[in-house]
Amino acid sequence: xxxxxxxxxxxxxxxxxxxxxxxxxxxxxxxxxxxxxxxxxxxxxxxxxxxxxxxxxxxxxxxxxxxxxxxxxxxxxxxxxxxxxxxxxxxxxxxxxxxxxxxxxxxxxxxxxxxxxxxxxxxxxxxxxxxxxxxxxxxxxxxxxxxxxxxxxxxxxxxxxxxxxxxxxxxxxxxxxxxxxxxxxxxxxxxxxxxxxxxxxxxxxxxxxxxxxxxxxxxxxxxxxxxxxxxxxxxxxxxxxxxxxxxxxxxxxxxxxxxxxxxxxxxxxxxxxxxxxxxxxxxxxxxxxxxxxxxxxxxxxxxxxxxxxxxxxxxx
Amino acid sequence: xxxxxxxxxxxxxxxxxxxxxxxxxxxxxxxxxxxxxxxxxxxxxxxxxxxxxxxxxxxxxxxxxxxxxxxxxxxxxxxxxxxxxxxxxxxxxxxxxxxxxxxxxxxxxxxxxxxxxxxxxxxxxxxxxxxxxxxxxxxxxxxxxxxxxxxxxxxxxxxxxxxxxxxxxxxxxxxxxxxxxxxxxxxxxxxxxxxxxxxxxxxxxxxxxxxxxxxxxxxxxxxxxxxxxxxxxxxxxxxxxxxxxxxxxxxxxxxxxxxxxxxxxxxxxxxxxxxxxxxxxxxxxxxxxxxxxxxxxxxxxxxxxxxxxxxxxxxx
Numbered sequence: 001x002x003x004x005x006x007x008x009x010x011x012x013x014x015x016x017x018x019x020x021x022x023x024x025x026x027x028x029x030x031x032x033x034x035x036x037x038x039x040x041x042x043x044x045x046x047x048x049x050x051x052x053x054x055x056x057x058x059x060x061x062x063x064x065x066x067x068x069x070x071x072x073x074x075x076x077x078x079x080x081x082x083x084x085x086x087x088x089x090x091x092x093x094x095x096x097x098x099x100x101x102x103x104x105x106x107x108x109x110x111x112x113x114x115x116x117x118x119x120x121x122x123x124x125x126x127x128x129x130x131x132x133x134x135x136x137x138x139x140x141x142x143x144x145x146x147x148x149x150x151x152x153x154x155x156x157x158x159x160x161x162x163x164x165x166x167x168x169x170x171x172x173x174x175x176x177x178x179x180x181x182x183x184x185x186x187x188x189x190x191x192x193x194x195x196x197x198x199x200x201x202x203x204x205x206x207x208x209x210x211x212x213x214x215x216x217x218x219x220x221x222x223x224x225x226x227x228x229x230x231x232x233x234x235x236x237x238x239x240x241x242x243x244x245x246x247x248x249x250x251x252x253x254x255x256x257x258x259x260x261x262x263x264x265x266x267x268x269x270x271x272x273x274x275x276x277x278x279x280x281x282x283x284x285x286x287x288x289x290x291x292x293x294x295x296x297x298x299x300x301x302x303x304x305x306x307x308x309x310x311x312x313x314x315x316x
Numbered sequence: 317x318x319x320x321x322x323x324x325x326x327x328x329x330x331x332x333x334x335x336x337x338x339x340x341x342x343x344x345x346x347x348x349x350x351x352x353x354x355x356x357x358x359x360x361x362x363x364x365x366x367x368x369x370x371x372x373x374x375x376x377x378x379x380x381x382x383x384x385x386x387x388x389x390x391x392x393x394x395x396x397x398x399x400x401x402x403x404x405x406x407x408x409x410x411x412x413x414x415x416x417x418x419x420x421x422x423x424x425x426x427x428x429x430x431x432x433x434x435x436x437x438x439x440x441x442x443x444x445x446x447x448x449x450x451x452x453x454x455x456x457x458x459x460x461x462x463x464x465x466x467x468x469x470x471x472x473x474x475x476x477x478x479x480x481x482x483x484x485x486x487x488x489x490x491x492x493x494x495x496x497x498x499x500x501x502x503x504x505x506x507x508x509x510x511x512x513x514x515x516x517x518x519x520x521x522x523x524x525x526x527x528x529x530x531x532x533x534x535x536x537x538x539x540x541x542x543x544x545x546x547x548x549x550x551x552x553x554x555x556x557x558x559x560x561x562x563x564x565x566x567x568x569x570x571x572x573x574x575x576x577x578x579x580x581x582x583x584x585x586x587x588x589x590x591x592x593x594x595x596x597x598x599x600x601x602x603x604x605x606x607x608x609x610x611x612x613x614x615x616x617x618x619x620x621x622x623x624x625x626x627x628x629x630x631x632x
Contacts, residue, residue: 003391009383017374017506018578020336024378024385054384056372057404058333062340067325068370068417069340075319075419076412083422088373088415096392099404100416101384103391106399122575123553126591190333237439240613242584259438259613262334262580268558268587275442275611284607285600293599295591297556297575 014119020056023117025049028107050107051117060098120299124269125308128293132206135311136304140203140250151196151251165193166226173218174198188234192263193256195219202252205245205277210286216278223256234258241274242266245294246304269296329367330435336372339433341365344423366423367433376414436615440585441624444609448522451627452620456519456566467512467567481509482542489534490514504550508579509572511535518568521561521593526602532594539572550574557590558582561610562620585612
């Protein structure tokens with residue numbers, strides 16, 4: 001794919017008005033290599049599906065010389081009240097050094113890609129301790145180890161070693177730290193690191209007990225010490241450390257983000273602060289995570305959602 | 317103010333690359349009315365500060381006829397890997413029905429406005445039970461009741477009655493529900509309601525004990541029942557109910573948002589799910605909120621931040 005002049009719009013797969021993102025499904029003429037056996041006429045009619053992920057860019061660096069207000073071609077007043085004035089603005093055509101959109105084109109795509117990039121209906125649901133032990137834990141245990149082979153590849157030093165920022169090889173309390181794939185590795189105000197435990201017996205926070213406190217504290221304290229040294233300008237108390245429940249893979253890991261980064265996955269009902277976890281086990285109840293009912297938002301196609309719904313309608 | 321042709325950029329007050337928002341401080345020539353006693357020459361040099369809040373617009377409704385890809389004037393490839401292709405795009409000058417920016421101009425502004433719209437440095441900090449009882453609670457108790465007079469005005473039926481969606485007048489378990497001022501009252505996918513307790517003896521979640529479980533459950537259950545009736549298209553399990561700690565005012569209230577709305581205040585370390593609160597008190601420990609260490613992100617100018625820092629350096 002080299003241009004969008006032949007792109008034909010099919011439908012919107014997803015959009016987010018707060019993040020200003022849009023995901024479109026459409027078609028482009030099938031490439032010649034894919035249709036070598038077709039006649040010229042057939043070729044002209046064959047199309048292939050493509051997905052466009054489109055995002056408005058952030059504003060370019062502002063200065064007295066380069067300023068968004070210099071690009072405004074027209075202002076349209078939409079209202080006024082006291083000292084407040086509301087306008088819509090149209091801006092002049094952009095320049096290559098200040099583009100308007102960032103795009104990812106996925107081509108060609110399969111039905112699986114289309115499902116992955118389509119809006120998922122999300123619901124709040126509660127996992128009681130009983131549901132976890134009777135319906136969810138057996139499902140987690142049934143998953144093949146090969147699904148998290150990529151984690152072992154990193155821990156064992158076989159892959160992504162160039163990315164590792166910190167390594168503590170202690171079998172009980174050790175962990176590695178590397179940049180999260182969503183981080184651009186540059187912008188400190190959106191810093192996003194991932195810490196992965198060396199232990200493979202902690203699948204999620206549900207497994208955490210007092211015996212894991214040394215691991216949790218070692219991880220917290222060493223990352224707090226690392227941050228200002230490795231990322232000058234970011235202080236130890238300017239990072240938020242949390243785990244997801246449910247996580248996207250069942251090997252204990254901790255997300256580390258800059259406190260001012262509004263990371264979508266850091267929402268209450270999906271995330272649990274590392275310090276709250278330590279306090280719950282140490283100060284409130286050693287069995288906290290074996291007993292708690294945990295509520296979270298989940299896509300209705302997620303296996304955990306289906307398992308909880310199924311258990312509620314006919315407990316085993 | 318009627319145009320920006322005379323706007324002179326001073327500095328960036330704030331920006332958010334994820335939300336694509338920018339807050340600029342600048343100056344415009346002082347208006348004639350403000351300088352009637354000045355000479356013509358003085359007038360030409362006098363300027364007044366203004367604040368511009370600028371936000372990129374979301375994409376206009378997509379259809380086969382009206383499509384963002386039709387506005388692209390140039391594509392600049394930034395990389396490619398397998399089926400993934402990354403591009404920057406420049407778009408043609410916009411139209412009045414599809415503006416590029418939404419702007420709020422505040423003019424004239426004072427130092428207080430500038431402070432309010434400037435980026436606040438935020439830090440993570442932990443409030444132990446000891447710090448709460450010795451340093452924070454006395455500060456909360458010292459606040460004049462007049463600061464939350466607006467809450468009593470609503471509860472007592474004196475103000476904003478036209479906004480009330482639900483009222484339960486029970487002195488122990490009652491509450492009112494009204495739209496949050498941040499909601500546009502139209503877009504269901506960004507639904508945002510506020511529930512305010514009738515009781516005035518619960519200042520925050522720190523005060524919650526087993527005796528409050530009937531109030532918490534009454535509030536939860538009645539709002540769950542209200543949602544699909546009052547907002548057809550939104551199901552009971554498509555709202556997230558949570559409280560802030562610290563709240564912005566010390567009279568117990570609950571935030572109710574659509575599960576797919578990425579509300580900035582719903583971040584872990586600022587928000588606590590209502591269902592988690594109920595479970596912690598009922599199922600884990602009746603004294604949970606009297607004992608817990610609570611960690612949160614807070615602006616360094618917030619009085620609570622100053623009090624905790626002060627207590628840590630010299631406990632009383």
